[in-house]
Amino acid sequence: MIALTVFVLAIFLGFELIAKVPPTLHTPLMSGANAISGVTLVGALSCAYFASWPMLANILGALAVATATVNVVGGFMVTDRMLGMFAGKKKGGK
Amino acid sequence: MVETIASIAYLVAIVLFIIGIKRLGKVRTARSGNGLACLAMLIAILATFALAAKQGVMDWEWIVGGLVAGGVIGLVAAIRVPMTSMPEMVALFNGSGGAASLLVALAVLWPALSPQPVVPAGEQAAPQQWETWEAPKRLYEVHLGNLRASGTAVVPAGGGAVVAPAPESGTDPRVVIATLFLSIIIGGITLTGSFIAYAKLAGKITGDAVTFPGQHALNLILILGMLGLAGYMAYVATDPAMGMTHTLIVMGISLLLGVLLVLPIGGADMPVVISLLNSYSGIAAAMTGFVLGENVLIVSGAMVGAAGLILTNIMCKAMNRSLVSVLLGGFGQTAGTGGNKDDAREYSNVKSIGAEEMGMMLDGISSLIVVPGYGLAVAQAQHAVRELGDLLEAADCTVRYAIHPVAGRMPGHMNVLLAEANIPYEQLVEMDEINSDFKQTDMVIVVGANDVVNPASLDEPDNPLYGMPILNVHEARTVVVIKRSLSPGYAGVRNKLFEADNAMMLFGDAKAVIQDTINEYKENLS
Incomplete structure (x- = not known):
């Protein structure tokens, strides 16, 4: 029940924080959010070291680690790449 | 002990995620927000590893x-x-x-x-x-x-x-x-x-x-x-x-x-x-x-x-x-799929011009709005568009870019593409702010956009696009649509704009056509 409360509160917090985002940031926000949803990696890591588990569970865990890492690494890097273009341009424009 | 530290680390990560997301919502702080979220992720991962090592x-x-x-x-x-x-x-x-x-x-x-x-x-x-x-x-x-x-x-x-x-x-x-x-x-x-x-x-x-x-x-x-x-x-x-x-x-x-x-x-x-x-x-x-x-x-x-x-x-x-x-689902089911491809052939009263004419028309205008669409990105024409814009600005013409919220194929996509071409941030104007300005605009160039400038959405209740907010480019004095052909846009609906009296089509690859236009324009000046 506490977990559910945390979940609902976090959704409201999310709405409050992101309610007014300029269109320029829609794409970076989405790819950044994407990277953050890669937080599943934390869960995946917990699974990948259930060493006593059957091989198949380990493989599933390792696959989960890999897919989540794609999100984390790729998401943060591509977001930074995009936001870097905005930053550079702002200086150039003024 | 390790458990306590890990719990605190998780809490720190949560806080950093929250601050990171908040900062991602403002242009000035977005990059640092991304960095903070990244740091939060690192902390959470390290805490997980610490727990694992302890076990x-x-x-x-x-x-x-x-x-x-x-x-x-x-x-x-x-x-x-x-x-x-x-x-x-x-x-x-x-x-x-x-x-x-x-x-x-x-x-x-x-x-x-x-x-x-x-x-x-x-x-x-x-x-x-x-x-x-x-x-x-x-x-x-x-x-x-x-x-x-x-x-x-x-x-x-x-x-x-x-x-x-x-x-x-x-x-x-x-x-x-x-x-x-x-x-x-x-x-x-x-x-x-x-x-x-x-x-x-x-x-x-x-x-x-x-x-x-x-x-x-x-x-x-x-x-x-x-x-x-x-x-x-x-x-x-x-x-x-x-x-x-x-x-x-x-x-x-x-x-x-x-x-x-x-x-x-x-x-x-x-x-x-x-x-x-x-x-x-x-x-x-x-x-x-x-x-x-x-x-x-x-x-x-x-x-x-x-x-x-x-x-x-x-x-x-x-x-x-x-x-x-x-x-x-089923967007445009009625007119969207098979039927409208025949529609494309039914266009009448379409005026087509060449780069030479276009170059001449640009001479002497005092306001220009460019409406970029996904087609611009596909043709990699951002840089050519920017060059044209710079030239016109040098001739005392105000140049602005009208960005429809769904221009491109994901939210905010067009802003990113134009930023990549170094087009100044201040020149990108949102739909609601620029829509009333089209009436006083000498020329609009639509590059690779289609559905978002289709006036059918305003007055054709049976059109699948009906009711979608559009950029009112048809109100400008002259509209030039740069496009490969008369084929329908992503929504699969024919565009009424192409037949309008003040609209002209400039067929070809956006990048090549704009480059030709720039050359013609320069020739006229000299």
């Missing part, structure tokens, strides 16, 4: 293998992806996020559902429940409840350590199992749904809405069946041998549903779908958090879910579509 032996090869493989793929993708392909990349990333949640849930469920004892010999050996898995409750007791109920791990024989944090004590095991199934279901739908969205965006399959009779009924049956089975597993089932099959059936249905739910959604609605799948991937992460009782996952997943919903809502408004009508 003893772990299978490093699996983890390192997964981290390296995923890291390399993500790195290469992030560096190499062209900005035009951002929607495809985000779609794929959504999918991999869904896949991760699905896989984690499966990995947790799998040992519990294996018919044979998983833990062989040893002092604390296999709880006998493995053989008589009477109720799903066992799953919780054996695999989640015991694991770290009081912060100490059960170390099964074989040397493995089990450090999955226990859900808060007192949680009904049936709820845990239900959550596991929700994780599988949402993850599965996100995985295949994103893949179909990617295939549509990349043109690997038709962008048209794919519909067939009984589609909604089929989807409804599948959804109810899937939820029913998951509920049965969580609350009624007693036979562990059946568990595996049922889990796989639930997973199979969720994967199938992802395909079936996105197929009927037309290409024009893709920005909505990507936003929604983004939201799903966050909620899937939160579900995984429920399973493992981990607040970092719950909070950050929920915020990603909220962000995705907000963007979904913005996109729906920009297209004057309700979320329900997007999800039910």
Whole structure:
């Protein structure tokens, strides 16, 4: 029940924080959010070291680690790449 | 001790995620926000590793293998992806996020559902429940409840350590199992749904809405069946041998549903779908958090879910579509698919001009608005457009760019593309701000945009586009549409603008045509 409360509160917090985002940031926000949803990696890591588990569970865990890492690494890097273009341009424009 | 430090580290990560997301919402702070979120992720991962190391032996090869493989793929993708392909990349990333949640849930469920004892010999050996898995409750007791109920791990024989944090004590095991199934279901739908969205965006399959009779009924049956089975597993089932099959059936249905739910959604609605799948991937992460009782996952997943919903809502408004009508799909079913391709041939009163004429027309105008669309990005014409804009500005002409909220193929896509071409931020104007200015504008150049400038959406109630807010370019004195042909846009609807008296078509590849125009214009000046 506490977990559910945390979940609902976090959704409201999310709405409050992101309610007014300029269109320029829609794409970076989405790819950044994407990277953050890669937080599943934390869960995946917990699974990948259930060493006593059957091989198949380990493989599933390792696959989960890999897919989540794609999100984390790729998401943060591509977001930074995009936001870097905005930053550079702002200086150039003024 | 380590547990306390890890808990504090998780809390710090949560706070940093929240600040990071907040800063991502403002242009000036966005980059540091991204950095903070990245730092938060690092802290959470390190804390998890610390917990794991404390618990003893772990299978490093699996983890390192997964981290390296995923890291390399993500790195290469992030560096190499062209900005035009951002929607495809985000779609794929959504999918991999869904896949991760699905896989984690499966990995947790799998040992519990294996018919044979998983833990062989040893002092604390296999709880006998493995053989008589009477109720799903066992799953919780054996695999989640015991694991770290009081912060100490059960170390099964074989040397493995089990450090999955226990859900808060007192949680009904049936709820845990239900959550596991929700994780599988949402993850599965996100995985295949994103893949179909990617295939549509990349043109690997038709962008048209794919519909067939009984589609909604089929989807409804599948959804109810899937939820029913998951509920049965969580609350009624007693036979562990059946568990595996049922889990796989639930997973199979969720994967199938992802395909079936996105197929009927037309290409024009893709920005909505990507936003929604983004939201799903966050909620899937939160579900995984429920399973493992981990607040970092719950909070950050929920915020990603909220962000995705907000963007979904913005996109729906920009297209004057309700979320329900997007999800039910079949956009432009009446005029959208087969029929309108004949329409394209029926255009009359279309005036076509060449670059030479265009160059002359540009001479002496005092205001220009460029309406960029996805076609501009495909032709890589951003830089040519910018050069033309610079030239005209030098001749005292105000140059602005009108950005429709759904220009490009994902929210904010066009802003990113123009930023890449170094077009100054101040020249990009949103639809609501610029729409009243078209009347006083000498010339509008539409580059590779189509549906977002179709006046049919204003006065043709039976047109599929009717009601969608558009850029009122038809009110300008002259409109030049740069386009390859008269073919319909993503929505598959013919464009009334092309026949308007003040509109002219300039056919050809956007980049080449604009380059020619620049040359002609320069020649006129000299």
